[in-house]
Amino acid sequence: MQFGIFSVGDLTPDPTTGRTPAEGERIAAMTEYALKAEEVGLDVFATGQHHNPPFISSAPTTHLAYIAAQTQHLLLSTATTLITTTDPVRIAEDYAFLQHLSGGRVDLMMGRGNTGPVYPWFGKDIRQGVPLAVENYHLLRRLWREDVVDWQGKFRTPLQGFTATPRPLEDTPPFVWHGSIRSTEIAEQAAYYGDGFFHNNIFWNIEHTAQMVDLYRRRFEHYGHGSADQAIVGLGGQVFMAGSEAEAKRAFRPYFDEAPVYGHGPSLEEFTRLTPLTVGTPEMVIERTLGFADAVGDYQRQLFLMDHAGLPKDVVLEQIEILGREVVPVLRREFEARRPAHVPSDPPTHASLSAQGVSSPHRMVVPSRPVPVPAASSVSA
Helix, strand or coil: EEEEEEEEEEECCCCCCCCCCCEEEEHCCCCCCCHHHHHHCCCCEEEEECCCCCCCCCHHHHHHHHHHCCCCCCCEEEECCCCCCCCCCHHHHHHHHHHHHHHHEEEEEEECCCCHHHHHCCCCCHHHHHHHHHHHHHHHEEEHHHCEEECCCCCCCCEEECCCCCHHHHHHCEEEEECCCCEEEEEEEEHHCCCEEEEECCCCHHHHHHHHHHHHHHHHCCEEEECCHHHHHHCCEEEECCCCCCHHHHHHHHHHHHCCCCCCCCCCHHHHHHHHCEEEEEEEHHHHHHHHHHHHHHCCEEEEECCCCCHHHHHHHHHHHHHHHHHHHHHHHHHHCCCCCCCCCCCHHHHHHHHHHHHCHHHHHCCCCCCCCCCCCEECC
8 A cells, every 4th residue: 555645835824933934945845755755664745736826836747856856766646737727738748758757656646626716827717627627638648548649629729640748658658546525527537547536535524535435436347447446546634643632732733723725614623523634643643544444445545744734844854754654554554454355455556557568457548538527516425
């Protein structure tokens, strides 16, 4: 099973000091977190993609390439690649380039993005978010799998005799996750292609997460990619740890209360009860995380948000140290002890996909039509 950290790249004042780091300082700190993740034995570092304040993570491939040059084993990913407002031609070329630079240590998570003003900045309409995600991703798959593409769709100019360069490393496109919180259409899309489904459940109760994952699993089996329990699932989460629960809550509460996303809302106690946020001891994090598999089934990737809401760099580095040294070794052992032999322990990687060659379901000829877009819906547990 893969464990790692993700960052949304928020530029937030430290509520205990009032100090806001400079943009370059925040970018450098995120790089240090990735290096620390590899040092303590984590598998994945993922960065978001945002084009609006207070976030600075606007160029994921640039940042991940810089990290790739300083690491040897760390898998580099995104926590989200905006498939709606980023041209699929750019995605195809940028991430294939990153594959070559990193020796294949890259996958990516597609997401629509939910910040309304960003869409018109890139000439898009948020009301077309799902159709954009469906059409753009179908084109992206063709660009990675066909040497010459002739294409015409609704949302971008046609392509005639186009070849995306460079070609994917060893003719093996990166593995793709589809990230969603509420959109059943995105779970359907992930299942249709046999891709991974990542439910970034940091804002939702476990019952809602279980519904979304169950939908994806059932549709994965429906489309013939394997049994439902073999579907590739990832979850998000957020933790803050200390020697006692009281100490952890005392230290984390100021940051929680002023967080740019969930601050000034439910209390810390309410939020930890309703969502996967765990503020307490490493043992509490282990117990809570192991419980996720009871709700959603055995899964393949767990990412933790560690650096949100203005937490100081030294505190975040200490949290990653605790995660890697004390928490993840226990989680690895316990998750693998319960996993049935026929259920994948890891998501597909470049090495596993390239070794499978043309027999890999992820390298089959892309379907002639994208997944049908049903009427807009959501799971609202």
